[in-house]
Amino acid sequence: MAIKEKLKKILVEELNLEDMTAEEIEDSTPLFGEGLGLDSLDAVELVVLIQKHFGIEIQDMEEGREAFESVETLAGFIDERLKG
Amino acid sequence: MDSEKKGRQWSSKSVGTAWQHRFFYLLIRLGGRWAAYLVLYFIIFYYMLLRPDQRKKSEYYLRRRFPDSGPVRRWWQSYRMSLELGKVLIDRAAVGILGPEVLSVTLQGREELLELVGEGRGLILMMSHVGCWQVAMAALRCLETPVNLLIQQEEGDVDRHFFEHSGTGSPFHIIDPRGYLGGTLEMMGALKKGEVLSVMGDRMLGSDRSSVPVRFLGDEMQVNFSSYKIASATGAPIAVLFSRKTGPSSYELQVSGVIRVPADLGRSKEAYLPYAQLFARLLEEYTVKNPFQFFNFYDMWNNDGEG
Numbered sequence: 001m002a003i004k005e006k007l008k009k010i011l012v013e014e015l016n017l018e019d020m021t022a023e024e025i026e027d028s029t030p031l032f033g034e035g036l037g038l039d040s041l042d043a044v045e046l047v048v049l050i051q052k053h054f055g056i057e058i059q060d061m062e063e064g065r066e067a068f069e070s071v072e073t074l075a076g077f078i079d080e081r082l083k084g
Numbered sequence: 085m086d087s088e089k090k091g092r093q094w095s096s097k098s099v100g101t102a103w104q105h106r107f108f109y110l111l112i113r114l115g116g117r118w119a120a121y122l123v124l125y126f127i128i129f130y131y132m133l134l135r136p137d138q139r140k141k142s143e144y145y146l147r148r149r150f151p152d153s154g155p156v157r158r159w160w161q162s163y164r165m166s167l168e169l170g171k172v173l174i175d176r177a178a179v180g181i182l183g184p185e186v187l188s189v190t191l192q193g194r195e196e197l198l199e200l201v202g203e204g205r206g207l208i209l210m211m212s213h214v215g216c217w218q219v220a221m222a223a224l225r226c227l228e229t230p231v232n233l234l235i236q237q238e239e240g241d242v243d244r245h246f247f248e249h250s251g252t253g254s255p256f257h258i259i260d261p262r263g264y265l266g267g268t269l270e271m272m273g274a275l276k277k278g279e280v281l282s283v284m285g286d287r288m289l290g291s292d293r294s295s296v297p298v299r300f301l302g303d304e305m306q307v308n309f310s311s312y313k314i315a316s317a318t319g320a321p322i323a324v325l326f327s328r329k330t331g332p333s334s335y336e337l338q339v340s341g342v343i344r345v346p347a348d349l350g351r352s353k354e355a356y357l358p359y360a361q362l363f364a365r366l367l368e369e370y371t372v373k374n375p376f377q378f379f380n381f382y383d384m385w386n387n388d389g390e391g
Contacts, residue, residue: 040266048317061273
């Protein structure tokens with residue numbers, strides 16, 4: 001499964017996004033605030049989920065901030081780390 | 085009312101005006117702490133006698149801490165509590181204006197803290213608005229680890245932190261909870277680097293989604309559980325640290341307990357409740373021993389955000 005699709009599935013199933021399917025999430029939709037409506041508590045959870053599912057630990061939080069913009073940026077971040 | 089305002093009823097704004105603060109700072113410069121204390125006795129007496137609105141702010145706590153007190157005794161308790169706060173604020177300013185040598189601060193549990201930092205997963209210091217937590221934090225230099233402080237200061241607040249008097253800049257890295265994602269990424273980043281993160285366990289920050297109800301002094305109040313969630317996510321231990329004024333020129337900082345939150349507790353807020361309740365119990369024990377050094381002057385138990 002491609003990283004983006006896996007991420008969307010994780011978001012819907014593990015962060016309990018109500019009334020939304022993985023297919024409905026656009027790649028560029030912001031994860032936090034007006035986009036998917038995630039908040040600071042979800043950010044903590046997301047850090048844990050990324051480590052659990054992809055084995056990637058977000059150490060540098062500035063980097064994490066850029067990665068957390070959308071599914072697209074997060075998938076790009078994960079892809080880069082997996083290759084590196 | 086949005087959920088953040090509903091969850092947060094306190095304000096960091098001082099009761100006094102800017103000139104009143106400047107007057108005290110001048111008094112400390114010219115006459116030292118004792119001159120400022122002397123004036124303080126009269127000012128607190130004025131507030132207690134002629135400003136019932138201010139006196140009422142201490143009664144939310146005093147009613148629960150001393151449920152059997154009558155009106156006269158309650159008035160006296162309110163005076164004691166406000167006087168202790170005034171002294172702490174003077175001490176805090178004196179450290180910044182006259183230097184840290186004006187007070188002695190002892191740290192009980194230094195070895196324990198060093199061991200916790202030595203685990204390498206960061207350390208969350210959970211403090212409370214008791215004693216003089218800012219002055220007591222000077223004792224944390226012995227940890228030889230960068231200290232990050234989660235703190236929210238209101239716009240227009242005239243009260244200064246002790247380091248603002250000396251103009252040397254903050255000895256701590258300040259994390260603003262109004263920042264990106266409530267500062268959570270910054271907090272986790274600090275812990276992942278093995279640093280110390282200091283948070284206040286007794287105040288609501290953020291939305292009511294991040295709160296759990298705990299029992300404190302016989303009633304239910306909401307506290308934020310984000311710190312426990314971050315502890316679970318990072319593996320960082322939580323040291324509960326309270327300060328108290330032990331004499332005219334001395335403070336003590338004591339490790340009252342260590343809370344370890346297991347990993348993988350998930351999203352349910354109920355999973356974090358036992359840890360928040362443990363903190364509330366330790367805070368309650370503190371108020372039994374130091375009833376007039378508890379400085380939350382608002383209705384912590386009003387869960388509807390009214391009043």
